[in-house]
Amino acid sequence: MTGWLTSDLHLFTPPPTYWSSIKTAAHPQPLLSGLLPALAQQLNRQVTMTDLETSMATILAVFQKYSEREGDKHKLKKSELKDLLHDELPDLMAHVNDQAALDSLMDSLDTDGDAECNFQEFMTFISVVTVCCHEFFKDEHD
Secondary structure (H helix, E strand, O other): OOOOEOOOOEEOOOOHHHHHOOOHHHOOOHHHHHHHHHHHHHHHOOOEOOHHHHHHHHHHHHHHHHHOOOOOOOEEOHHHHHHHHHHHOHHHHOOOOOHHHHHHHHHHHOOOOOOOEEHHHHHHHHHHHHHHHHHHHHHHHO
């Protein structure tokens, strides 16, 4: 992952431009506004992170890895999103046989209509897929 996490779950200091680009004012939720600077500060130090913190850092790193490829580095173009889905969720994408369904998914993620997927739109997708997986496995084990 481009130098973010070491094998013993220590975090390399990310490029200074990445964390300075996070503006707490862009996050209207009061709880998150208070937590983002603390998370950024923790991620800027070399510390052992919890599983959840590691997962959050991984999601951020994966989004950035694909969004930096072309155009606006804070948004995924349709081609970048398609590559991300195929590379990072191959088992899920193996079940998508209909290109129209994939195009529809990509269009539904774009809630602001700018033909790109910003991080909040991406996280909505990740959250929905995670909830669906939870429901599937919950029902499977009952």
